[in-house]
Structures are given as structure tokens and as C-alpha cells.
Amino acid sequence: MTDSYAIELQGIDKKFGDVHANKAIDLQVRKGSIHGIVGENGAGKSTLMSIIYGFYRADAGHIRINGKEVRINGSQDAIAAGIGMVHQHFMLVENFTVLENVMLGTEGGAALDKGKVAARAELERLERDYGLEVDPDAIIEELPVGLQQRVEILKALYRGAEILILDEPTGVLTPQETEHLFKILKALRDQGTTVILITHKLREIMAVTDHVSVMRQGGMVAHVDTVDTDRNALAELMVGRKVRFTVDRIAHEAGDVRLKVENLVVEREGVRLINDLSFEVRAGEILGVAGVSGNGQSLLMKVLAGIEGFTSGKITLNGHELLPTTTTSPLVVREMGVGHVPEDRHKMGLINKFDAKEAFIMGYHKSDKYNKGWLQDKKFIRQDTQEKMTTWDVRPDDPDLKTASFSGGNQQKIVIAREVEKNPDVFLVGQPTRGVDIGAIEFIHKRVMDMRNEGKAVLLVSVELDEIMSLSDRIVVMYAGNIVGELKAEAADEKTLGLMMANIMPDDVDTTVKESAHE
Amino acid sequence: APKFAPAVVYDQAGKNDKSFNEAVYRNGVLRFAADFGPVVAEFEPQSETQMEQGLRRLAQKGRSPIIAIGFTFGSAVEKVAKEFPDLQFAIIDMVVDLPNVQSIVFAEHQGSFLVGALAAMASETDKVGFIGGMDIPLIRKFACGYAQGAKYVNYEVEVFENMTGTTPAAWGNPTKGAELAQAQISKGADVIFAAAGGTGIGVYQAAADAGVYAIGVDSNQNYMQPGTMLTSMLKRVGVAAYDSWKEARDGTWKGGFKVMDLTNGGVDWALDDYNSSLITADMKSWVEEIKADIKSGEIVVHDYMSTNSCEM
Amino acid sequence: MLDFWFSWVILPLDSMMRLSTPLVLLALAGMFSERSGVVNIALEGKLLAAAFASASAAAVTGSAWIGLLAAIATTIMVAMLHGFATITHKGDQIVSGMAINILVAGITVILGRLWFNQGGQTPNLRGDARFQGIDFPGAAWIQENVPFVGSVYGEILSGHSVMLYLAYLMVPISWYVLFHTRFGLRLRAVGENPAAVDTAGISVVAMRYKALVVCGILAGFAGTYLAIGGNTAQFMPNMSAGKGYIALAALIFGKWRPVQAMMGCFLFGLLEAYAIRLQGVEIMGIGTVPVQFIEMVPYVLTVVLLAGFIGRANPPKSVGVPYSKERE
């Protein structure tokens, strides 16, 4: 039976320093099937795929391709074995053309010009056959992400991949694009190509895969046929216990407007990234911002937090008016009673090499509380940190431990604790549960809801529709730098939101809300 | 008098610069060693700081007399000689007014006059060149004497004059020297005198490549490009150093001012096997005549440094 | 008029051709290395090492061509050391560049002194031990009989050594290699996004080493020209005298492209040619020009360019970053 498997892994093991990313993984992928892999962030999915593709080398284990044991020492071995991979982070040379990117590595001879002619013909054929049109002479950095991803798929096909690995390909796609992609994947499967698909969206797994494998904390915990399972069962397999997606909500009236954005425009190098945006958030309500990432949500958060400036419009934060000419900074904005949990704790919220003490004063390090004259009040900082770590149940509660040594969930707790403890009136929260485990998610969701119940104005940006739907009182959807529609939480469902995220207005959505925000 | 323990500190060009320092090494240190045994301690500093450190270090070891090669040692000698009033120092090309310092200066203008005269005699284009190292009064003194000598022989002669730079780096840049020489040659110069330390190597090379004459400086550099080295302007720094040590050894050493000129053989022009075929008998007798006239005072060569100008 | 033309246009341009030669070769050397992602402030040391090797080998064997080979072999070795530190061991590229510059400055003098006993200089070379000027057919006649333009042919183009012509030949060759060959495509890619190259099945490490080998070869030519290919015929301590940094400046000036980099070298070479000629020369109405200010123009221009005042200079994106798959 062996040769009915395209890929067989046995005992794959990989460590990055102390991080045991893959623990003795076994996996079998049937030829001509679409095989899904799910698992939380950091479970080791990308690492495993990168090992198959030769990007990383496993510390131990065997790989069999089409029944034959192979040694994959580098991507060239994987390519030779007929494996193609679309990486989670694109592997494109940004200032090259599409054609150059596609032919890189398979140039067809030492002289480039001859190879280019042949490559162009082949590329055009592939584009036609699979409905993957891209201008071969376009420069990558000028293409939208959706098209960049096409280039990645074309690259794999161009190399004649019989096994195609896609690592979270839909994160940057609109629902239609996702749909189109899945059509292509199915077509490929029907022609005999084996596809491995990694995604966090269990809906997609159910829609397109034949089999699913589940990873947890570096290990492979289950293999099931898609027809034999459902979303709840998969979620349970992923985190090891029953998952509860909802948070309790107390009904109450929203208060005064605490955050008001009027006709906000942000331009960068002549491009309008945020285009005439208006909305408001009242005390005691959570406004959820949904949207495919890359539609301006991150920038909006940065502008509101004072990290970046804006071109025109007006922002009113807790009674303070901000105009494009106002000199602000994150420090000034914090003074106005704004707390900000940034989207990416590694890039923004924390500094890996700082210890917990230092992490807890980030953004507040200039306040008199933490300084005595010219010097920092180290004793007080330590004691203050210790107290907060205890109340927030940060583990381990050691103020001298380096930030990097905490797990993702605990790191996120540090960030949220730091911001919540300042008791802000306006609370900006971006992706609060990205990459944290379900226990932490419940905890964090509860704290965000507490803030609302205490009468704070909360702006929540998340790409997780479940999160948005379970926390928000109202939901706005962003597309191409603008708000394309608003829904009451009760009226929201995934289908409607999904369509709106692609800028398609379902008939029953009241698109006039946008105007009414102007009054 | 202090115990006799002679020493020398070269400047940063080092003792093998084929020019100034090497003259001290070959005609001073080696000759002294040949005559009295290897007693002279040498030091080649690597940096500005080490120049003074080297001097002081030798002084602390009780070395005397210590000869410092070149005007760059001026302030260092002044400082260290003050700190060690019982030791003897000498400095070349510079005056340090202390009782325990012998300041040895040369009448470079006289020697340059002679080679300038020879250059004019040898030139067929009536164009001759001068390439100096660092642009300082001392080198202007060479240039000025050279031009006077050339014009003395042939009033029509045109003299091109270039300096290499303003810092000591100008002593060690043969590429620049060659560039300047090529430019002068392209403009018609067929004899070029370089008073530029290591930079001269490039000048002589460029002259040899173009088949025109070059004139060496300080040491006898005739051997460097046989056939195109017309002569060398000798500045007998080696002899001066040798004499200073010898005086100390004999107990006749005196501080103060010491001029080395044509009369005492401190400067001269070089004639040897390498260039004898280039110097005709006529040239030789004429230049010897001029030499005698300068010695006798019949010809007065203007010293640039006396007025800070080449105008008389 | 003719005289002014000759002295202040033709001769400086002639000089520029020679003074720019090592810069052009070095800038190309730097281009290959930086395009692959390895910052090359070690050009200075590579130039010096090559100059020493060529002059020593030529002195011992009497053949300039063997000198060239020795120089190339030496600079490849130095480049491999550079690669060992920066590619294999992911060391800091700037620090290793500095280390190489310092190391070479010391070792050349020590070996030179030990081998030739002339204070670090190598013996003066004659005949076949150095590359000599080649006169173009009819150069002298044309220069004499055709006013103005005749001297362009006779003075500026003709009369240089074969090394100079080789150097300028390298410019179109490098251009072709960079933009029209597989090697060039991969090279440019590896300096922009090494991970993309890696996942395309090409070894980043091998590419960078290859780039450094090419860099070594070109730097070998540069050093050979400097010591025995132009108008010097021997090695002298520290004879690179900052040319490595000027070449780096020219490379930035040329935005990491061969023809533009050559233009940058020409500009700097011409400036130097004038600086040399203006030293201590009285110009009517102005007096003497402080040549220090002319000498610093290349550096000032580079700073101005880098600050984006005269167009942006975008370096290869991953230049200076050791390629590592491990995060942090």
C-alpha cells in the first residue's frame, strides 16, 4: 500500500534552541488528496512543512516521497522530488519582475535572455491553464498581496510540483479569492497533484480537504478523515479540551462618545491608505473592526494611538481634539486616557530582551511615578511589577525574568495588564488573542468585556470573526481604507461579514449607517 | 659630558625610504658601525605619539647623543631635551634653541642651484620640472634654488613646479608623483627634479618610462633608474649624523647651530658610474665652475627661507 | 588656448583614466559582494593585499602576469576569510571588514620587510615584471596633427598599460554578467531576499561565496594595477591610501550598477587629478586653492547622496544581514 502515499514522515524531530518545535512527528499524506493540517499558533506546522521542503533540516526522522526514502538537505532536493511550497511569508524578490521570480532557480541555462523567452511561454501557458493571470513583467512590490500569492503558486507549478504545500494561503485573501484558490486546488487534485493545506479556518478545512491532521505543542495529536469530523471536534483536538467560543454579555446602555473619528484620511507617498473614515465609540461599548488584514485596520490603530500621523480629518479622544497639525505622540495620547494593546506583541508590545520590570513600564517610563529626579526608581518599579504580576496571574511571577522567556499567553497578559492597570477611558485593542492558548483567550476576553462593563470605550480590531462577534456591541467592516458597512452584533453572522469584507453588500445590510455617523 | 651611547630616531617614513632617512641609515649608521662597531640604537616610530615616546624612551635609557631626523621632530625634541638637560640631542632641518641641542641645517638652495644648472644644460626642450613633496618653506627652498640654477645657465628655460601635498603623506605617494611627472613631461619637460621623499620613486619611474631625465635628492639615487637619472642633489644628512656622533665620541660635541653647505660638503651633486655617461665633460666643468663661484661668493643663491619668498 | 586646453582638460582627463582604474575595479569588486548581501568595507584591505602580492610575485619571478595571478589568488584567500567570518559564522560584516583592513595593513609590511628587507617596500621592477604602456597606432602623429581632438586619442586613450584597458573592459562584462546571466539574476536575488533564493533551491551560502570569489578576482586586478600596472613599479606600505573607501563611495554613487559606478569613479578620479595639479598653485584672482577641500569632495558628495538630496541610493535590501534561518 505504501506507494499510495505521496509523503510519509516518520519520527521527525526539530528543536530551535530550547523550543521543541516538532516532536517525533509521523504523518502520511495520500496521493492525489488535499490534506489539511491544523493547530494553534506555534504548534509547529510551518516548521514541519519547511522540513519537508528542505528549508530546515530535521534533527531526526525519515521522509519518504512516493514510497521512496529521500534525504532532503535543501530546497533543491525537495524541488527535485517534486515538492513545491507556498510559504506563509512570501519568498519573493520584491524588486524583480514576476517572470524573474518564477524562473529563479530554473533559469534554463547560463545566459538569461534565451531562458526568459522559454520561461515566458511556459508561464503564460500555466496562467491560462489554471486561471492564474498575472502580468509577467509586473514588479512584485507593485502587486497586491493576492496576486503575489498567485506568483508563489505559479512558481511551484512552474517547477512541476506534484506535491504542493500551502502554508496559510488564505490569510491574505478575500473570500472570493479564497474560493477561486480552492477551485484551483481541487482542479490540481483531480489532475493527481497532492496538496497539503495549512489553515486556521476550520470552515476551510471542512470545505476543501479530504483528510486532516491536528498538531498541538509540537506533536501530532490526531489524523481524521474530513467527512468523519466537524469544527467543534477539531477545535477540541487542537487545544485538548472543549472550547467555549462565547463570552457572557450584560445588556446595558452605552454612554457618551469617548472616541470620535471624522473624515480621517491617511496618505503615504501619495497613496490613500485610509480614505475618509468616520465612526464613534461610546463609553461602555465595544466597537469591533472586522476586515481582511491589509485594509487599513493596523494603520488606523497606530494613528489613534499616536504612533503615526494623519493627513486630514479630526480625531476626538476622550474630549481632546486632534488635528493633523497637532503634535502628538504615544505618550501624549496615553496622557489623554488611552490604553493600547498592539496587534503584534513581539514587534510592538514588548521588547524580548527587556526583563518583566522593564516591560511593565514601557510607554510609562517617563512618568514621575517611576522616576526620582534623574534616576529611575528601580525599587518602586520592581515592587509595582511584582504586585501586577501577582494580580494578573502572570507565570512565573518573576520581575527579573526576560520577556522572551514567558510563553505567548503570559506575554500577552503582561501587555494587557500594563495597559488595563492604567485605567484608560478609551481602550484600543488589536488582535488580543493572536497566538495564545484557549485558557488565556477566555481570560483575556473576560477582561476586555470587564472594561466595557466598567464603562470604557473599547475599539477592538481582529481578523478572527468569532472573536469580533462574541465581544462587540457593534461591528464595522473595513475595506480598502474605508468602512464599508456597520452591523449590530445581533445581526452579524460569518456569511454577511465575509461578503462585506470583500466589499459586497448583501441586500439586507444597512449601508446608510456610514452616513449617519457623520451627523 | 654624558656617557657616549648614540641613537637615532627616524621619521615616520622609516629608514628605508630610499631618500632622506635612508641617507642617515646608509651614510650615518652603517658607516659608523663599520668604523666603530654597532653602537647606534635606532627607532622607527609608527605614529605621531611614538615620535616623542621614542625620543623620551631613548633618553631614559641614557642614550646620547640622540639624533632626530627631520623637522617634524621639532616640538618633540624641544620637550624631551628640556626634560633631559644632561643629554645631547641633535635635530636635522630644524632649529631648536637649547644648549644641549645641535641644530643641523643645510644649504639646500646651493645644491639645488647646481642640479638646476645641470638640468638646464641637459634639457633640449628648454623646459624642466620640479616636484616637491610637502608644501613647506624647506621644499620651496629647493624649488627656488633649482629654478635659479636653471635660469643661470639658460635664461630661456621654463620651470614647471608642483607640490604633492600639505601633510607628511606627501612624502610617500609615488602615484601622485608619477601623475605630476607625466603631466610635466606631456607639457614638454625633459628633466625633472623631485624633492619629495618616497614620492620621488614615482617621479623617477615616470621619467624612465617616458625616456626623460630625472634628478634624485638627499641620497645618491642615481642607481634607481640607471640611464635616466641625470644626477642627484646630495644632502649629506648621513655625514652630518656621523659627524655629530663622532664629535660626541671624541668629546668635541657642541650644541648650537650648524650649517652644512657647499663649502663643507654638506650639499653637492652626485657623479658616479650610473650617470657618468650622461654628464659630458663640458657639463661637468661648467657645473664645477659654478660650484666654485658659489663657494667663493661670486654667485649668491637666494635662500627662500630668508625672505619666505623666491623673489630676492 | 591650445595650451590651456592641453594642460587643464586633456592632461587631467588622461590622469583621470589612470587614477580611476583601481577605483573602477574595486567598485566592481564591491558591487559583486554587496549585491550578494555582503557589505564590503574590506575593499581597502583587499586592494592592499593584492598590491603586495602582485609586486612580490613579480619581483621574485620577473613576470607581471604571474604577479597578477598571485594577486588574484591572495585576494580570493582574503575574500574567503571574509566569507568564513560573515557567511559561515554569520559574523558582523562591518567588523570583519575592519579586521581585514587592519590585519592586511600590518601583515603586508611585516612580510615585505622580512622578504625584501627594504622597510616594507618591494624591489623596484623593470621590464616584463611590470605592465607597461601600449601606444596606439599613430597616436603620436594624430596628436601632433589634429588639434584639440587629436590629443584625446593620443594622450587620453593611448599609452596606458594593458591592465587599464582590461579594467575598463570589466565594466561591460560586469554589466552583462549582472543583468543578463543566470549568475547575475541569482546574485541580485540573494542580496535582496536570500530566503527566496534558498527556497528556489539555490544555496545562499554558495552564492555569497561565489560573489566573494568574483570580488576577490576583481580586487586582485585592482591591486595589481596599483602596484605594477600603472605608473608605479613596486609595493609601498599603505599604498591603498583610502582608495577602498573611495571605491565604496563610487559604488554607492553609482547605486550599485556597473556603468554608473564607473562614472562615479571617473568623477572622483577627475577631482583627484585636479587636486594633484592645484596643489600650491596660484590661480589668478583667487590665490592658492586649499586642495584639502577638493580632496574631500568625494566624501561630501557621498554623504549628500546618501541623505537623498540628489536622488535616492537604495542598497540591496539584505546587505549587511547575515543569512540565518533561526529567528532572533
Place this chain on the structure above:
Amino acid sequence: MSSQRIPGWINYAVVPLANILMAFFVSALVFVYVGVDPIDAAKVMWEGAFGYSEGWGYTLYYATGFIFTGLAVSIAFHCQLFNIGGEGQAYFAGLGVALVSLYLGDVLPFWLMMPLLIIAAGLFGAGWAFIPAYLQAKRGSHIVITTIMFNFIAASIMAYFLVEVLKPPMSMAPESAVFPVSSWIPKMHDFLGAFGYEMTATPLNLTFIFGLICAVLVWFFLWNTRWGYEIRAQGFNPSAAKYAGIDPIKITLLTMAVSGMLAGFFALNTLSGDMHQLKLNYVAGFGFTGIAVSLMGRNHPVGIVLASILFGFLYQGGAELAFEFPGIDSKIIVVLQGLIILFSGALEYMFKPSIEKLYLKATGWRADKEEAQNA
């Protein structure tokens, strides 16, 4: 990562030590090649640098210079700025010191001169670092290239000043007049002599003490003030720093100004403390060597002071070597320096993995247990 299980002393003591030993070993090979017994050479260097009070004086005098240039490099490193311009900054600061000394030295008393000199050295050094910093912060120029260029520009400007402005008339050497005595920083032997301690005359001067004070201040500044906090935050993670309200432009300017100021203090030691006149190229590579000092000292003031003493030893021992073995070139010290930078800077990570592995092996049973417990 694995550093969690590796104690600090491996990283801060064993690894640097291995790197230095490797550098020494390779230079020993060079010594053997040029025909000098490396053991003899080491003895001469050691004796010369530490064997008697004069050696100490010189060693510490050189070390003082390295303390300043090393601290300058390190503080910039903490902000992820690579300041290769210490050489130019120190050089340019010399101009400030010379101008103040020459123009005010005759009028003002010693006790007024001292603060003025410190301010002049600091200001000129900071000023010369400020322009590259500004260009990096505002215009995105690469600070490494800009500071290299600024070294050359400083060299040209200083040559101009020394040749055309500061050189006394009739003097030929490109150096300024000797400073008035009131601008001289007292020599250590004079100072100690006043308290009855005898010491041989050396260039070591009170700037040494000032250097040590600066090292302590730098430590306080980086780890105990909000500005130091901001500098390190910016260095570790610029986007997080921005989130925390740290203005990257201000911090870049501040860091480079402090860095330039420290490099500028080099002028105090060398000019006011010893040479008493401005000379061409007086920095003589100390600015560049500061990079090695900082790397070896792991960018920590304590490490930098120790590394400075090591380099002071190399310089003084090296000069001594040239006296004792006239046959060998003192350039051999340059080689040794290059090797130290190579091994402790560029090849910093060469031995680290194997040393860590060795350590883990030696303590292996413990690590295994740990893993077993975790599982």
C-alpha cells in the same frame, strides 16, 4: 533560547577569553615566522607594560584613550547604531581643545580652563557625530557609511586648519603652537608627587580618573535613567520603542551626541594631558580600535575598562617590543590588533556553540533531568 541554560560567565568570560587566546595563538605563529620566540616577545611585552611604574604609566595612558573611544562605540551599539566615526569625532574635538587652549589659555586660570576644555572637547566631538546622526534619523542615510565619510572629511578639514590656520608662521610641521600651561591637565606623577607618592614621569594624567568616572556615568546613564531605557529600547526593537512613545529621531540624536562627546574626550587625554599641542593625525587609529575595545568589553563599561587596559598593554608592550627587537616591525602589534578584532568581533560566534556544547556536556546529566521533569 539555549542561552537560558548557559550561565552568564560562559558568555561574558569564557567565550571572549577563548577568542583572545585564539588571536594570541595566531599572532604567535606570525612571531615564529618572523623569527622571534613568541614567549620571549610576550615576556618583553608584559614586562614593558606592567613590569615597572613607567610601563604602567604608559599602559594606563593608552588605556585612557581607549576607554573614551570604546565607551563611545558601545553607547551607540546599545541603540543599534554603528559609530565608526570615533576617529573623526576625536580628531575634530582636538580642534575644539586647541582653539580653547590657544585663545583662552593665556587669559583664564587653570580651574576655569578645565571645565571649558571638557565642554569644548565634548561639544566638538558631539557636533561631529551629530551630523551623521541627523542624516540617519531624518534622511535615512546609513550611519556606518556616513561616519566613515566623516572621518575622511574631518581629516581634510583638520589638515586645512593645521596647515593654513593653526600652524605658527615659519614653522614647517603641521602642528599648532604649544598650549599655554594653564590648559595642561596635570600629569599623574606630578599629582601623586604632591601627595608624596613617587612615580616615574609618564604621559599618564588626570584624564584617566575622568575616564573611569565617565565609565561609571555611562553605566548609570544606560541602566538607571529613562534616557538609557529609551536608548536600549530603541536598540532592541525600534517599532516597540515607537509604540512606547520613544521618538526615534531624538534618541538617535541623543545617543550619537553622547557617543561623539565621549569620543571627543579622547582629545583631553592626548592633547591637554600629554602633547600640549594639536598635531596632524594625532588620534592615530584609537578611534577605530575603540570598536575592538567595545566588542571585547561586550559593550559594558566594566568590560570596556578591562579591554582598554588590554589594548593599552598591547600598545605599550608593542612599543617596548620595537625597542627590544629592533629587527621586528612594530607593525606586528597592528596584526595582533587585527586578529583580536577578527576573532572577538567577526568570528565572535565561532567558538560559542562548541563551548556551550562542552559546558552542556559537562553538566549534561542536569539538563537531561530538567527535560525529563518538563515532559
